[in-house]
Amino acid sequence: MDAFRARTRARLSAAVVCSAALLAGCSAAAPSVTEHRATTERAAAPRAAGDLQDDYQRVIRDVLPSVVQIQARNDLGSGVVYDDQGHVVTNAHVVGNEKTFQVTTANSEDVLTARLVYAYPQQDLAVIKLDKVPDGVKAATMGDSSKVAVGQIVLAMGSPLGLSSSVTQGIVSATGRTVSEGGPGGGTGATIPNMVQTSAAINPGNSGGALVDLDGKVVGIPTLAAADPNMGGGAAPGIGFAIPASMVRTVADQIIEDGRVTDSGRAALGITGRTVVDDGYRAAGVAVVEVQRRGAADRAGIEPGDIITRFGRTDIGTITSLTEALAAEKPGDRVPVTYTRSGDEKTVDVTLGEQ
Template sequence: MDISRARAVALMVAGGCAVALAGGCYGGRTAGPESTTQAAPPAVRGESGLETDYRTVIRNVLPSVVQIEAGDRVGSGIVYDANGHIVTNAHVIDSEKDFKVTLATGDEPVAASLVAAYPEQDLAVVRLDRVPAGLKPPRFGDSADVEVGHIVLAMGSPLGLSGSVTQGIVSAVGRTVSETPEGGGVGATIGNMVQTSAAINPGNSGGALVNLNSEVIGIPTLAATDPGLGDAPAPGIGFAIPVSMVRTVADQIIRYGKVTDSGRAALSVRVRTVLGNGYEPSGVALVEVAKDGPADRAGLRIGDIITRLGDDEITTITSLAEALASDRPGQKVKVTYQRDGKQRTAEVRLGKV
């Protein structure tokens, strides 16, 4: 099964509103003192405790989920603070700078402009030109508390149907997923994603993945596709960027207008995929090594072919990016490489992007 951006259906422009994908991480607790949680409404006859929980979560969080129109694309976003900042996926905004944001109240769309995008994590922040009364950010959870089996709700605007909610569970955590530009993504490789069975469709991207404590734990971003079904979305396999990464990136964009510390590990090299005798990908050759960077300090040089990073086999540029996405700056890893036809190893202390 390939992991890629789901193609938009006839209602959507191809590549505009990619379906959601999951992730996991660590991060802050709340959006600020303005965040509130409402009490559960009175139960209706025959309603189970779980149904009451669902209704409470929807009442608490859905007002914080917005629809974003970026040119001829439609996606989702989350109110990030009371100052009018909205966080979403970078692929939702694409190359646009100005947007129309429709709040959950259903009032007329509010104009918004781009603060900054960070395609490396497929995240972006836009700001409303005016802050409507009662703008409400949700509570943000802690990625470290996300566990397989937790019940979650995905909220957004699938196929342009604003205010839609689906339910499922956390299927896995710590997934590393590579987007495909051909499928409408920005080509990012994202680590620690949350996998979920909650149905995610085109337009859900940038919305909210929420637990039963009414806390946002991720941003739905990608969906798996099955080549055996003509690259149609694979039912029940979606991914979300973990809330810890969302908060790390969004806080920096709001404060500095850009990301100053990505937290992503790097070798500080430029590489190309090399083919073996059977014309299959068999490693990545170094075509540029940054002076005094991690690879340079470990003795690697132009022409070396990396075949393994730690326990991960490296055959392509994508596999190297996926391996690095699971590591952290400052971590020491063993690099296996070939030079002049001989296999060698080196210990590298990873830098950061």
């Protein structure tokens, strides 16, 4: 996009120089300054549009060979070639419980086989590996998601509804979103922080594909679309979310090197909980069902049967609100947790563990 702006500024500068020359004494046959300026502006508009179109087509040519379609038994999704060894990063909910997959690349209808390396449902990411890396398949370039800006043009590439090698266009609508996924069929149930929100269409099958900037760098992995309760829970148009490239790199590098995630950076309270309601059937907190031995809650003295009502500065009504509050913290952070036990309210400081 910066290159596009630079080209636009250069054309505007050229227009100013030409106008100055007219004022300095061009021949009488030349058009007036006003006429010349209008003509220049009309000519610049289609050139600018053409430059943007060229950027789109260049990025698609460069990146689409890195985006694959993944068939996992009855489920279909997308993936991004991560390195020249044939590792492909995708969503954990795309691979599900499967261990082997059929993969189709953008440049060929030949079906390749792949196997699961590791799935990490807590961040809804997984890595699979092609059994054989064919010619024409290249690794994508991962971008710096910390530099993603609201209003930036992005392209989503994947296989929505089974339509392989599809591309949609939009902008970055927001950054830093914390999103809770649905359960089976709609995600892993994970609560994921720092997601990139985009207006580029995200449909079933886009999951695990590439969200790409105009420099041809992958800035996120499209994962889900917002659900609109007024549409029967269907996808809300123009509101999709992608896992940022920085987290993708963190998780994928650990899986490839160690075969699993060894340092997630995700805070954990160390409990199993469920939402409880009051006499009016309103969500009233999270009941602790089980406490992980030597976990954060156990070390702080929280016990099964306690009802958590506040975490840090956040009032807790549901298990979702608790997981979203946890997603904003890091392992090792010390957070006050308020809970009730046998009708008495207590507050303890909890040093968070790691998922």
